[in-house]
Amino acid sequence: MAEQILLRAEGVRKSFGALEVLKGIDLEVRQGQVVSLIGASGSGKTTFLRCVNMLEEHDAGDILLDGEPIGYRMDGSRRRRLSEAKVSAQRARIGMVFQSFNLFPHLTAEENVMLGLTKVLGKSKAEAREIAGHWLGKVGLEARRGHYPYQLSGGQQQRVAIARAVAMDPRLLLFDEVTSALDPELVAEVLGVMKALAESGMTMLVVSHEMLFVRDVSHHVVFMDEGKVAQSGAPSEVFDRPDSERLQKFLGRFHGIFSGGG
Amino acid sequence: MIDYHFDWTVITRNADKFVAALGLGLGLAVVSLAIGCVIGLAAAYARVSGNKWLSTPVWAYVEVIRCTPLLLLIFFVYFGLPEFGIYVLDKTQSFILTLSLYAGAYMSEVFRAGLASIPKQYVEAAKAIGLRPWQRQRWVVLPVMFRITLPSVGNNLISLFKDTSLAAAIAIPELTFTARQINANTFRVMEVWLAASGMYLATAYLMAMGLRLLERRYASIR
Ligand SMILES: Nc1ncnc2c1ncn2[C@@H]1O[C@H](COP(=O)(O)OP(=O)(O)OP(=O)(O)O)[C@@H](O)[C@H]1O
Ligand SMILES: [Mg+2]
Numbered sequence: 001m002a003e004q005i006l007l008r009a010e011g012v013r014k015s016f017g018a019l020e021v022l023k024g025i026d027l028e029v030r031q032g033q034v035v036s037l038i039g040a041s042g043s044g045k046t047t048f049l050r051c052v053n054m055l056e057e058h059d060a061g062d063i064l065l066d067g068e069p070i071g072y073r074m075d076g077s078r079r080r081r082l083s084e085a086k087v088s089a090q091r092a093r094i095g096m097v098f099q100s101f102n103l104f105p106h107l108t109a110e111e112n113v114m115l116g117l118t119k120v121l122g123k124s125k126a127e128a129r130e131i132a133g134h135w136l137g138k139v140g141l142e143a144r145r146g147h148y149p150y151q152l153s154g155g156q157q158q159r160v161a162i163a164r165a166v167a168m169d170p171r172l173l174l175f176d177e178v179t180s181a182l183d184p185e186l187v188a189e190v191l192g193v194m195k196a197l198a199e200s201g202m203t204m205l206v207v208s209h210e211m212l213f214v215r216d217v218s219h220h221v222v223f224m225d226e227g228k229v230a231q232s233g234a235p236s237e238v239f240d241r242p243d244s245e246r247l248q249k250f251l252g253r254f255h256g257i258f259s260g261g262g
Numbered sequence: 263m264i265d266y267h268f269d270w271t272v273i274t275r276n277a278d279k280f281v282a283a284l285g286l287g288l289g290l291a292v293v294s295l296a297i298g299c300v301i302g303l304a305a306a307y308a309r310v311s312g313n314k315w316l317s318t319p320v321w322a323y324v325e326v327i328r329c330t331p332l333l334l335l336i337f338f339v340y341f342g343l344p345e346f347g348i349y350v351l352d353k354t355q356s357f358i359l360t361l362s363l364y365a366g367a368y369m370s371e372v373f374r375a376g377l378a379s380i381p382k383q384y385v386e387a388a389k390a391i392g393l394r395p396w397q398r399q400r401w402v403v404l405p406v407m408f409r410i411t412l413p414s415v416g417n418n419l420i421s422l423f424k425d426t427s428l429a430a431a432i433a434i435p436e437l438t439f440t441a442r443q444i445n446a447n448t449f450r451v452m453e454v455w456l457a458a459s460g461m462y463l464a465t466a467y468l469m470a471m472g473l474r475l476l477e478r479r480y481a482s483i484r
Contacts, residue, residue, distance in 0.1 A: 053389075053390060054389075055386055055389060055390070084394065084395050085394055088389070088392050088393065088394045088395075089392065091389055091390060091391070091392045092391065092392025093392075094390075095390070095391075096390040098383065098386070098387065098390075100383055102383040102384060102386065102387035103387070104384060104387065104388075104402055104406075105384070105406060106405045106406055106409055106480075115391065115393075115401060116391035116392060116393065119393060119397050119401060120391060120392040120393060120397075161387075164391065165390070165391070168391060168392070
């Protein structure tokens, strides 16, 4: 694989009080790749994603985006936390889609997408509206551009949230269990949008329990267990040749999907 | 009382005075609410700042105002401040200052609760698209809070409008003071007080209706 490394995590640690949630995470995401994080509840997947865009501050280790440390700079041998303005600028290069959509409730679908374009990227209203229209079209919601979040279904809200993130033209998109809060019949429309994004070459770091999807779109799968990377590799390796009992057990829970679904 | 003969011409003859007085009361309430909202917002941010040197004085201000009768505050500012060598305020300015400080204390509690009730996911979504701290407040937190607190802000305006009747105590010619003056000249006590009460009632009712329309317009939150 010749693609350059976009995101590199090395020895990332994070504790909440006495509870150590991340115990030294190493991970790489190459340009244009989809990397999926799987693992049991509480294994630290969400915490890791949140560290990547500084919604949480990691305690130790490095998270490098395009080689640049996220959240701090080196001053000689000392780490100095970046100013909020600098952190905000870094976050603008990383998109995030949340489990609970988190659309701004006072803005229409179109305005949700436009806000970052005008305020963060400094685009004109007209240009932002055009970009918003483009991406809302891509997620199949051009006709709903004037709707407020409460007027949209969960699946539609999540697609707007994806449009909002991708419209910022980020280097990397983070997805944290974005279909978990959806009614089963709405899951497919969101996964469809994500798959199309992946195929368009977007670099994505995805936490998901949708194992068929993970297997289908990922270049690389990372199994997290109790704050560590227990196994990682190509989907076929991880799913077909799990090298630990814990991964076997974890995958066993989805067994019905693999054998029954087809 | 039973033989009282109503003579409503006292109202029609003084209609212009009534209308001007009502307008003054409304103006006092609106201006005080506007200033009070600014004070209240600053106070609310001070309260949630986590900085003791900011939040403690603000807490004291809010408690003192809320525990003191408004009429006393009016007297204190109007008669008391000159004792400390502050003569610059005429009685209308003095009343607006008092009512603004009074409104500010109540609005700070409204806004504090509003800020606390905003789900943190919205702030995180704002962070995730790269908005800076003040941009997050300006474009996400404040607009959402405004919609959440709109009913309380509106109710405070109605209360403040009724409270402007206390300006009569320092001879500001709003509705209550004007009614009393017309009484003194005409002795048509029942007509005048009924008319004044009717005007307070109608105005407050219209404000409540307008508020309901506004709330419907900004119902996108739920
Ligand atoms: N802000 C916090 N304060 C304290 N503990 C936290 C906090 N956030 C997460 N935790 C704890 O950290 C551990 C890992 O949580 P995390 O949300 O990262 O797991 P996860 O792998 O995403 O799980 P799930 O599949 O259920 O979403 C859990 O034990 C959780 O209770
Ligand atoms: Mg999680």
